Amino acid sequence: MSDLNNKQILIGISGGIAAYKTAELVRLLIKKGANVRVCMTKAAVKFITPLTLQALTGNPVATDLLDPEAEAAMGHIELARWADLIMIAPATADLIARIAGGHADDLLTTICLATEAPLHIAPAMNRVMWDNPATQENCKNLQQRNITLHGPANGEQACGETGAGRMLEALELAKIIEAEFASQAKPLAGKTVLITAGPTREAIDPVRFISNRSSGKMGYAIAKAAKELGANVTLISGPVALEAPEGVHRELVESAKEMHRETLKQAKSADIFIATAAVSDYSPANVANQKIKKTEDKFSLALNYNPDILFDVSHAFPDLFSVGFAAETEDLIKHAQGKLKRKKLDMIVANPVGKDQGFDQDTNQVEVIWQGGHISLPEKDKAELAVEIMSIVSQQFNDK
Numbered sequence: 430m431s432d433l434n435n436k437q438i439l440i441g442i443s444g445g446i447a448a449y450k451t452a453e454l455v456r457l458l459i460k461k462g463a464n465v466r467v468c469m470t471k472a473a474v475k476f477i478t479p480l481t482l483q484a485l486t487g488n489p490v491a492t493d494l495l496d497p498e499a500e501a502a503m504g505h506i507e508l509a510r511w512a513d514l515i516m517i518a519p520a521t522a523d524l525i526a527r528i529a530g531g532h533a534d535d536l537l538t539t540i541c542l543a544t545e546a547p548l549h550i551a552p553a554m555n556r557v558m559w560d561n562p563a564t565q566e567n568c569k570n571l572q573q574r575n576i577t578l579h580g581p582a583n584g585e586q587a588c589g590e591t592g593a594g595r596m597l598e599a600l601e602l603a604k605i606i607e608a609e610f611a612s613q614a615k616p617l618a619g620k621t622v623l624i625t626a627g628p629t630r631e632a633i634d635p636v637r638f639i640s641n642r643s644s645g646k647m648g649y650a651i652a653k654a655a656k657e658l659g660a661n662v663t664l665i666s667g668p669v670a671l672e673a674p675e676g677v678h679r680e681l682v683e684s685a686k687e688m689h690r691e692t693l694k695q696a697k698s699a700d701i702f703i704a705t706a707a708v709s710d711y712s713p714a715n716v717a718n719q720k721i722k723k724t725e726d727k728f729s730l731a732l733n734y735n736p737d738i739l740f741d742v743s744h745a746f747p748d749l750f751s752v753g754f755a756a757e758t759e760d761l762i763k764h765a766q767g768k769l770k771r772k773k774l775d776m777i778v779a780n781p782v783g784k785d786q787g788f789d790q791d792t793n794q795v796e797v798i799w800q801g802g803h804i805s806l807p808e809k810d811k812a813e814l815a816v817e818i819m820s821i822v823s824q825q826f827n828d829k
């Protein structure tokens with residue numbers, strides 16, 4: 430199925446000779462399953478008839494800001510809201526200037542002001558008009574407002590000159606639109622997410638260790654959800670009975686020190702770090718070479734503090750988006766907020782833990798907390814929860 434299936438695309442056309450190519454763009458988008466509506470400026474209708482575009486899209490073409498019929502239903506607002514994406518092709522120097530100036534003097538510029546949809550612009554004009562500092566300044570202004578410009582291409586122009594000013598071809602613009610929707614569906618495409626999961630084991634002697642009840646289920650579910658958002662995922666896992674999710678690169682470790690070493694190595698190339706592992710805070714000061722014999726009634730074990738992996742990673746890589754988990758048996762939010770601050774994190778996921786809660790369970794309940802935000806996610810399956818947590822992580826990461 431095409432990425433454009435049922436996508437609502439508004440095509441804006443302003444008055445340039447390249448408007449004839451836009452009919453082909455509309456045909457390509459419709460062939461890929463998109464719902465297309467067209468809005469034309471007064472000048473555009475002199476280059477290509479609304480009837481052509483109406484026949485191609487099966488929808489009436491919008492041209493007038495003050496069309497009494499459309500206005501009864503707030504036509505400009507309705508179209509601005511309807512669109513999942515707006516592409517203006519061709520965009521003349523005049524239209525670019527009006528959008529840059531925030532004008533709302535016709536239907537198309539009004540829609541551009543009233544929309545929250547991604548706005549894409551394919552300029553087309555004479556090469557001298559394109560090079561003019563006024564046009565360049567206007568384009569810079571649009572880019573600063575997250576409006577994306579595509580082209581123009583170099584080549585022979587309708588006016589007989591040669592240079593930059595040709596509108597991109599219909600096929601190129603269709604591919605750009607497809608890529609935009611694909612990246613919306615995969616907001617972590619091209620990003621690397623590093624995740625620690627499971628327990629660590631701290632050896633006492635060759636056959637005994639200190640560990641905890643972590644099953645790795647939460648961390649593995651997070652890894653799977655990150656993969657589904659398009660990320661390259663590396664999972665550094667303590668000993669668990671789970672298979673690595675498909676497409677996820679896994680490094681198996683045993684102790685906190687091994688997890689620390691491997692995580693710091695992998696963090697160099699990561700964009701997001703999520704620490705779901707239940708790392709043992711302490712390890713035996715001395716590991717016996719042979720199995721310890723039962724000689725006394727009492728036996729004490731000296732323990733040393735383990736390195737804090739999350740703390741060390743977030744301090745060594747301040748640009749990395751670092752997410753911690755907080756496992757608490759009391760004062761969940763207060764302790765989690767303390768860890769968020771102390772460990773210099775971008776976000777913390779706090780879960781109440783206890784007997785039959787959090788550790789080694791199929792379900793979990795969490796509070797997702799970041800500077801200026803807090804979302805409570807009620808108890809649900811860890812797989813479902815991971816999808817929601819990763820959606821919040823990717824949104825905050827992309828907003829940062």
Ligand code: PMT
Nearest residue numbers: 643644645646647704705707708737738739754755756789
């Ligand atoms: O594995 P499951 O059975 O599915 O259970 C999931 C879970 C309950 C283990 C998980 O949801 C969870 O809460 N993981 C974090 C457990 C923990 O150790 O929390 P903490 O509050 O002690 O540590 C805070 C953060 O620092 C955690 O992100 C932890 O990974 C990290 N940390 C802690 C100590 C240490 N030496 N290095 C660390 O990186």
